[in-house]
Amino acid sequence: MTTHDIDVMPVRRDVHPHLPVDRVCDWHERGRHVTHFLNALSIFFPAGERFFIDSVRAYRDELTDPELKKAVAGFIGQEAMHTREHILYNQLLDAAGLPGSKLDRSVSRVVNLMRKFPKSWQLANTIALEHYTAMLANGVLRDADNIGQASVPGYRQVWTWHALEETEHKSVAYDVWNAVTKPGLGRYVLRAQTMLVTTLIFWSMVFWFHIRLVMADKHCRNKFTGFGAVVRVLWGSPGILRKLIPEWVSYFRPGFHPWDDDNSAYLSRIDPLMAEIEATASMAGVSTRAPSIRAGA
Numbered sequence: 001m002t003t004h005d006i007d008v009m010p011v012r013r014d015v016h017p018h019l020p021v022d023r024v025c026d027w028h029e030r031g032r033h034v035t036h037f038l039n040a041l042s043i044f045f046p047a048g049e050r051f052f053i054d055s056v057r058a059y060r061d062e063l064t065d066p067e068l069k070k071a072v073a074g075f076i077g078q079e080a081m082h083t084r085e086h087i088l089y090n091q092l093l094d095a096a097g098l099p100g101s102k103l104d105r106s107v108s109r110v111v112n113l114m115r116k117f118p119k120s121w122q123l124a125n126t127i128a129l130e131h132y133t134a135m136l137a138n139g140v141l142r143d144a145d146n147i148g149q150a151s152v153p154g155y156r157q158v159w160t161w162h163a164l165e166e167t168e169h170k171s172v173a174y175d176v177w178n179a180v181t182k183p184g185l186g187r188y189v190l191r192a193q194t195m196l197v198t199t200l201i202f203w204s205m206v207f208w209f210h211i212r213l214v215m216a217d218k219h220c221r222n223k224f225t226g227f228g229a230v231v232r233v234l235w236g237s238p239g240i241l242r243k244l245i246p247e248w249v250s251y252f253r254p255g256f257h258p259w260d261d262d263n264s265a266y267l268s269r270i271d272p273l274m275a276e277i278e279a280t281a282s283m284a285g286v287s288t289r290a291p292s293i294r295a296g297a
Contacts, residue, residue: 008264009070010169012077015274016085017158018281024092025217027155029148033214033226034233038147038159039093040209041136043100044202045086047107048129049079051114055122056173059180068175075172078165085158098216103209110201120181124194127174128251131195132202134170134258135247136240137163141266145238153280157273164270171258192252199248 020027028035053076063069093100114125140146140163147159181187210230214220234241250256 008168008171008259008267009067010074010078010165010172012074012081013161013165013274015081015161015277016088016281017161017277018154018284018286019089019092019158020152020154020284021092021095023152023155024089024096025098025219027152029150030229030233031226032217032220033230034148036213036217036220037206037210037230037233039098039213040103040206042086042089043093043103043209044107044206046083046090046104047111049083049086051111051122052126052130052173053079053083054115055119055126056176058119059123059176062180063176065179068172068179071169071172072176075169078169082162082165085162089158093213097218098213103212106209107205110205121190121194123173123177123180124190125198127177127191128195128198129202130166130170130173131247131251131258132198133166135244137166137170138247138261138263138266139238139240139243141167141263141269143238143243146233146240153276154284157277157280160269160273161277164267164273167263167266168270174258188254195251 024035024039026032026035028038056072056075060069060072063072090100090104114122140159147156149156177191214223214226220226233239236242247261250260
């Protein structure tokens, strides 16, 4: 399937971590400002992951490697589950009086604009954003402080589950890219250029969404001074963004591949996490199967 020796096949899992409705604004142990930074990231997933699915699916008929076709099916299944769970997650923001749906529509407008470009350009943006999700996932799995060891279990679980599956399928879109695009300078320039543009647009929107969520949270005190805690988490300790820099730079190597950084050992955590999710939901008296998503809920 790839030129790398790492044999990882993504598996679709029907997972529904229990997210307490009343904790969506303060589930992170470091407080509301840090919570809302991660909540801002959640807003991007429904529209973003549908775009990832479509950009990879557009090339499925061109693939000849049966293992890669199987991996694409697993990738699509996982991203569909992530989309479902983050729609439900984002509905909790609406229920708390925050502009989750309004910000989601902003993401959809950007994504719909991206759909007007050639499918090769769409896939290039997908592999750039998939590298971001892989980097962020690696940070979550490497350092438990990123999502808070003492944070509300359901929210910690949903981010850990998402991180594990993003790791499991982190090379699929890139392997499709290598399989369907012509090698050479043009392919490299497109890959590098889209990463630069994606970085500017994505983080501009993330930080703006973060501010919007904090400002809309009526129970969030020290609205402006509280951003200092976020700066410390991102650039100090644990340094979520600071630690992304080497991985981000590595993307620009001509021979880059996502599995150059072999963190597949983290995947041994999947089964214990599934058991933990089941136990947490059972204690809360809820099902680990997601309810149907109600429009406007």
